[in-house]
Amino acid sequence: MPTRLSEVVPGYKEAVERELTLRETAFLCDRTVLANGLRVQQFTPTHMLQALYSESPFVMGGDVQGEHLLQFLWIIRETALWKDEDKQRFISAHLYLIQPAAFMAAFHAIQQYMEETFMDRPASAEVAGEHTSYYSNVAELVDIFGHEYGWEEQYILNLPYIRLYQYLRCIIARNSLEEVSFINRFSDLVAVAWAGRRDAGPCIANRNVPSSLQSENPQRAP
Amino acid sequence: MALKNDGSINYGSMPLTIAAVTYIAQNVKVNRPTFKIESRDHLNRPDGKVTDDDFVTGTATLKLGQNRVPKNGDEFLETFDSELGNEVFYITNVGQSFEQAGIRMVEVAFDKKYNT
Numbered sequence: 123m124p125t126r127l128s129e130v131v132p133g134y135k136e137a138v139e140r141e142l143t144l145r146e147t148a149f150l151c152d153r154t155v156l157a158n159g160l161r162v163q164q165f166t167p168t169h170m171l172q173a174l175y176s177e178s179p180f181v182m183g184g185d186v187q188g189e190h191l192l193q194f195l196w197i198i199r200e201t202a203l204w205k206d207e208d209k210q211r212f213i214s215a216h217l218y219l220i221q222p223a224a225f226m227a228a229f230h231a232i233q234q235y236m237e238e239t240f241m242d243r244p245a246s247a248e249v250a251g252e253h254t255s256y257y258s259n260v261a262e263l264v265d266i267f268g269h270e271y272g273w274e275e276q277y278i279l280n281l282p283y284i285r286l287y288q289y290l291r292c293i294i295a296r297n298s299l300e301e302v303s304f305i306n307r308f309s310d311l312v313a314v315a316w317a318g319r320r321d322a323g324p325c326i327a328n329r330n331v332p333s334s335l336q337s338e339n340p341q342r343a344p
Numbered sequence: 345m346a347l348k349n350d351g352s353i354n355y356g357s358m359p360l361t362i363a364a365v366t367y368i369a370q371n372v373k374v375n376r377p378t379f380k381i382e383s384r385d386h387l388n389r390p391d392g393k394v395t396d397d398d399f400v401t402g403t404a405t406l407k408l409g410q411n412r413v414p415k416n417g418d419e420f421l422e423t424f425d426s427e428l429g430n431e432v433f434y435i436t437n438v439g440q441s442f443e444q445a446g447i448r449m450v451e452v453a454f455d456k457k458y459n460t
Contacts, residue, residue: 311447
């Protein structure tokens, strides 16, 4: 019978459990805790718009400086603790994060937060050439959820991405005539990496293919 | 759909080695249809029928990293049914590939090879 990935791929079962835990806990609370211990809100389209407007390298790419870190943490701050008028006090309270060790811890914590936020986003088609969009991703989300569930714009903009993307997968699966597959950000990465190592091992590669078959298709990725 | 998914494991995921490259295959479906030869009498009433195995086909979604996307004609050997044992298949269709965070996904169709 076919091999079960959970039995042969180290870390696969744990990665699947991590994905399930992240997906389920996202519905328990709008807040979360970064890996460095800071309490923040789950990332929403409104946060994305604010980060884009302030040209944050966490969403636009580029080098991250101390001020970018504080700026991003202010955007995703827990608003019950830090009101709009508390910005100066917030920055003072978090200035220690500019120190090298604390900075790196916070930087990696935000990277992990963003990876987890977007783990269920739809995969993009690999097409040749440059793709120019005709509307924003946020407009697309509002259109989809407004059309499917009748939700209001502001309600959608303030829902965490980690929940929106799960609903989006449900919508895609429900509307598809055939069973659809999605990329599971963490477990698939573990499995694909394991497959790559399996091919690289000279003793175990090709163990499932008779030599007569290998010779017909010798092409390998560079 | 799994009857019971004990341990919250993705159902239907398996490694598949195609043309010496290992892929992670999901939603693997193997179709084993039958064909019928029908016989009728002089009044067109059924009076006999033969049913036998037809060509075996299948589909799967492959996940891959930096490996090459499989091509039509690529062959693989797999035991989908322990009673039938090893069977050789070859790719007959490769769909649009999708990418997310360095993981690529492509849907393929395959046929069983009968003269191996």
